[in-house]
Amino acid sequence: MSWQRIAAGALALVAVLAVWIAMTSPPALLSTLDGAMGGGWGTERPGSAVAFGTHDQTLDVWRPAGTDKTPRPVVIFWYGGGWAHGDRRAYSFAARAYARAGFVVVVPDYRKVPEVHFPAFLQDGAEAVKWTRDHIAGFGGDPRRIAFAGHSAGAYIAVMLTLDTRWLRAEGVDPGIVKASLGLSGPYDFYPFVSKRSQDAMGNAADPVMTQPIHFARANAPPMLLVTSTNDTEVKPANAINLDARLRTLGGKPTLINYPGLSHEEVVMALSVPFRGKGPVLTDSVAYLKLVL
Numbered sequence: 001m002s003w004q005r006i007a008a009g010a011l012a013l014v015a016v017l018a019v020w021i022a023m024t025s026p027p028a029l030l031s032t033l034d035g036a037m038g039g040g041w042g043t044e045r046p047g048s049a050v051a052f053g054t055h056d057q058t059l060d061v062w063r064p065a066g067t068d069k070t071p072r073p074v075v076i077f078w079y080g081g082g083w084a085h086g087d088r089r090a091y092s093f094a095a096r097a098y099a100r101a102g103f104v105v106v107v108p109d110y111r112k113v114p115e116v117h118f119p120a121f122l123q124d125g126a127e128a129v130k131w132t133r134d135h136i137a138g139f140g141g142d143p144r145r146i147a148f149a150g151h152s153a154g155a156y157i158a159v160m161l162t163l164d165t166r167w168l169r170a171e172g173v174d175p176g177i178v179k180a181s182l183g184l185s186g187p188y189d190f191y192p193f194v195s196k197r198s199q200d201a202m203g204n205a206a207d208p209v210m211t212q213p214i215h216f217a218r219a220n221a222p223p224m225l226l227v228t229s230t231n232d233t234e235v236k237p238a239n240a241i242n243l244d245a246r247l248r249t250l251g252g253k254p255t256l257i258n259y260p261g262l263s264h265e266e267v268v269m270a271l272s273v274p275f276r277g278k279g280p281v282l283t284d285s286v287a288y289l290k291l292v293l
Helices: 003-023 026-036 088-100 120-139 153-163 166-170 196-202 238-250 264-269 281-292
Strands: 043-052 057-064 072-078 104-108 141-151 178-184 224-231 255-263
Touching: 026 088, 043 088, 043 120, 057 088, 057 120, 072 088, 072 120, 072 153, 072 281, 088 104, 088 281, 104 120, 104 141, 120 141, 120 153, 120 166, 141 153, 141 281, 153 166, 153 178, 153 224, 178 281, 224 238, 224 264, 224 281, 238 255, 255 264, 255 281
Parallel strands: 072 104, 072 141, 141 178, 178 224, 224 255
Antiparallel strands: 043 057, 057 104
């Protein structure tokens, strides 16, 4: 084969990859890269596009491969995307990371802005918790050891469902079901709304204060790990710092980690194999969850 043909073939491949990357969300691309670098080793997905809730939502379930009969602790992970974007499949890298660490992981989809506004994504989240309570044992998970987790807008859902008990109660779920909560780069204290994303998602609320997780801080909140980073310019570190301080003032005992030098995106990217060297986000969060669960 001539060098001209080799060069032409290489250019064609680059063009195809460029189109594919352009059509793929960054998290989806990261999940593909993570899988290619061994991120899926030792894990399996026994549940794909499983229906739940009352609005045609779906979820995926991941777990360690060859799970024995001993029920494993459960992590429900909500992805970010400003309440307007995101897809459970694109965050396979995060699900696999926690599954490989020994957890059964549920990644639910939820309705997005502009089709819905607050509190629809919380209602969807509560329905995912109800499904997990009722069905996770069939996937090797222990419904008595459930943690909520999420990144960015997903961290908002996880933490809000942890602190504001009305959403779980509305689905007939005992709020005591959550034994721990992990918030990665989440917005918890962002009223008055200054960003378009928060205005679009929360602006229709009758009482904007009731959209804020910090408003529901309480002394008897479940164990919480609040993660932020110094270079997060999208969701300012003050969100986690303020919630941590509020919980402590009330008598709670949260844990706060502020990673130096990491951006908003790099915190969740650090869960993946290609970017795990960015920071010990996976190691620290796994250690915390195993300690409290």
